[in-house]
Amino acid sequence: MTVTSPATSPATCITVGVLALQGAFSEHVQLLRAAAANTSSAPTFRFMEVRTPEQLQQCDGLIIPGGESTTMSLVAARSNILGPLREFVKVKRRPTWGTCAGLILLAESANRTKKGGQDLIGGLDVRVNRNHFGRQTESFQANLHLPFLESTKETSKNDPYRCVFIRAPVVEKILPSNKALGIQEGENERADTVVAPSKTPVDELAKQELEREVEIMATLSTNAEPLQENQKHAHAGAEDIIAVRQGNVFGCSFHPELTDDARIHVWWLGEVVKAVERRQQFELAHRTK
Amino acid sequence: MSDPKMIKEIMDTVTIPVMAKARIGHFVECQVRPFPHLLFPLPLPPNPATLTNPLPHQILEALGVDYIDESEVLTPADAIHHVSKHPFRIPFVCGCRGLGEALRRIAEGAAMIRTKGEAGTGDVIEAVRHMRTVNTEIARAKNMSEEELRVYAKDLQVDYVLLKETAKLGRLPVVNFAAGGVATPADAALMMQLGCDGVFVGSGIFKSGDAAKRAKAIVQAVTHFNDHKVLMEVSMDLGEAMVGINCGTMAEEERLAKRGW
Numbered sequence: 422m423t424v425t426s427p428a429t430s431p432a433t434c435i436t437v438g439v440l441a442l443q444g445a446f447s448e449h450v451q452l453l454r455a456a457a458a459n460t461s462s463a464p465t466f467r468f469m470e471v472r473t474p475e476q477l478q479q480c481d482g483l484i485i486p487g488g489e490s491t492t493m494s495l496v497a498a499r500s501n502i503l504g505p506l507r508e509f510v511k512v513k514r515r516p517t518w519g520t521c522a523g524l525i526l527l528a529e530s531a532n533r534t535k536k537g538g539q540d541l542i543g544g545l546d547v548r549v550n551r552n553h554f555g556r557q558t559e560s561f562q563a564n565l566h567l568p569f570l571e572s573t574k575e576t577s578k579n580d581p582y583r584c585v586f587i588r589a590p591v592v593e594k595i596l597p598s599n600k601a602l603g604i605q606e607g608e609n610e611r612a613d614t615v616v617a618p619s620k621t622p623v624d625e626l627a628k629q630e631l632e633r634e635v636e637i638m639a640t641l642s643t644n645a646e647p648l649q650e651n652q653k654h655a656h657a658g659a660e661d662i663i664a665v666r667q668g669n670v671f672g673c674s675f676h677p678e679l680t681d682d683a684r685i686h687v688w689w690l691g692e693v694v695k696a697v698e699r700r701q702q703f704e705l706a707h708r709t710k
Numbered sequence: 711m712s713d714p715k716m717i718k719e720i721m722d723t724v725t726i727p728v729m730a731k732a733r734i735g736h737f738v739e740c741q742v743r744p745f746p747h748l749l750f751p752l753p754l755p756p757n758p759a760t761l762t763n764p765l766p767h768q769i770l771e772a773l774g775v776d777y778i779d780e781s782e783v784l785t786p787a788d789a790i791h792h793v794s795k796h797p798f799r800i801p802f803v804c805g806c807r808g809l810g811e812a813l814r815r816i817a818e819g820a821a822m823i824r825t826k827g828e829a830g831t832g833d834v835i836e837a838v839r840h841m842r843t844v845n846t847e848i849a850r851a852k853n854m855s856e857e858e859l860r861v862y863a864k865d866l867q868v869d870y871v872l873l874k875e876t877a878k879l880g881r882l883p884v885v886n887f888a889a890g891g892v893a894t895p896a897d898a899a900l901m902m903q904l905g906c907d908g909v910f911v912g913s914g915i916f917k918s919g920d921a922a923k924r925a926k927a928i929v930q931a932v933t934h935f936n937d938h939k940v941l942m943e944v945s946m947d948l949g950e951a952m953v954g955i956n957c958g959t960m961a962e963e964e965r966l967a968k969r970g971w
Contacts, residue, residue: 499929499930500940
C-alpha cells in the first residue's frame, strides 16, 4: 500500500466550515453542497457547522454567515472561540468569507455601535457602516451584475444575481492596507467606532496574504430603484461598496445564503482550492529547504 | 401592544432588532407602512391635523419596529380573523399548536412561526406538546399520496399547495421557534433538539432570581444545544428559577394557547 504525503499530492479533501453560533448557517451549508455538486470531481469537499475551537481547527476555509453581528460576537466571546477565529483569519490567514453580519465581524473597524460596542475579528482593512440602509423595514432586494460569478448548471454567470439586503452594512471606507500590521490607528479615536486588535501572521505566506490591497468587488448605485423610497439612506457618494476582497478574505453586504443561487459559492470554493494549494506549495518548499 | 414610548426607548438602547407584540387580529396596532390603497380606500379629507400629528393607525410600523408578534398573550382583538399580514413590509411571527394553525398563519403572510406553549408558566410541557404535534403531522404528510394529502389539507383546514410544499421539505417552509414555558437552559436545548430553529424566552428570564445570568446561559444553551458539556456548565449556579405554574392545574379558560383560530 502506498501512502502519499498530503503535501506532495494536490488537495484531495478540503474542509469548509460555517460558523454556527447564530444566523443563517444552515442555509450556507445547503448552498455549499449545491455549489460542490457543480464543481468538477476533485477535490472533494467536507462541510461542517463550527461551534467550537476544535471544530474550527479542522477547517481549511470558513464562512461567517449573516445574522446579528452583536449577538454573534457576544456568543463567540462566551464560547471561547473569538481568539481562535482571529487566529484563523489574521494569524494563519486561511480563506474566509463573511456575509452581512460576517462582513461586519471581518472588518478592522465598524461604526454605529452602542454601549460597550462589539468585538470584531478583523482581517479586512475597511470601515463598515452598520445598518447603512436603516432598520428591518428598509430592507430590500436588488438584481445586480456581479463580475466575479461562476456559472452553475442552472444559471449563467452573466445573469443578474438577486442580492438580499437585510439591515445591511456597507463598506464606508477602504483603510490603508496595514503594512505595519497593527490596529488601524486613527480609527480607534473615532466616536462610536470599534476596531479589531492586531495580530502577527504566522509565516511569510500569511504575511503576504495579509498585506494585499483591498479590492472592490461590487458596488450598488445609490440611484438603484429599491433605494428610491428609502428616506434614511444617506447618499454619501454615487455608489455604495457592497463586496470587497483582501487576499483570501472576502466580504459582502448581502445574503447569498437566502437565495437558491449557488454561483458565488461556486466561485468562492474555487478561491479556497487555490488558497489551499498555495499553502501546500509553500509548506513543501519550506520543508525541502 | 406596549406603550410605544417604551418600545422606542428599547430600540434606542440596543443595536439588535426589536420585536413588539400586537393583539390577534388588531391590524391597526401593526400598521406601520401598509400599502396606501389598503389603508385609505377613500381619499383622505384634507385635514391639516393629520399632516402634523402622527396618524393614529401608524403605530408599530411607524415606530420602525423590526418584527411583530401577533400574540395570543395579549387579549385578542378579533374573535374570528387574524391580521392579513401580506401587505406589511415588517415580518410577522405567529403562534401555533399544530401544523394546521402553522400553515394557516403562513398562508396569511406570517414569515416566522413559533409554538404557543403556555406563556408565563415556566412549564415547558405545552411547548413540547406543540412542537411534537407539528413534527408528527409533518412526518404523516411526508408519507402521503397526492390523494391523501388533499384530504389531509381539508382536515387541517389548510392550503393544499402549502401542505404539499411542507411535506416535500419535511419541515415548515419558514423558521420555527419554541415559545411558551421555556425557563431553563435545558428547556431551551430540549426544544432545539426537537427541531426548533430558535427559542423565545420572556418570563422564564425576567421572573427568575438572576435575569442577566440566566439569559446568558439560555443563549449559550441554544447555540450549543447538542454539547452536553456546555449544557452542564451553563446550568450551574443560576440562582432561583421563576416560580412556575403547573399547566396541569390550570383551568381551561386560563389558557392563553387556546386563543387564535
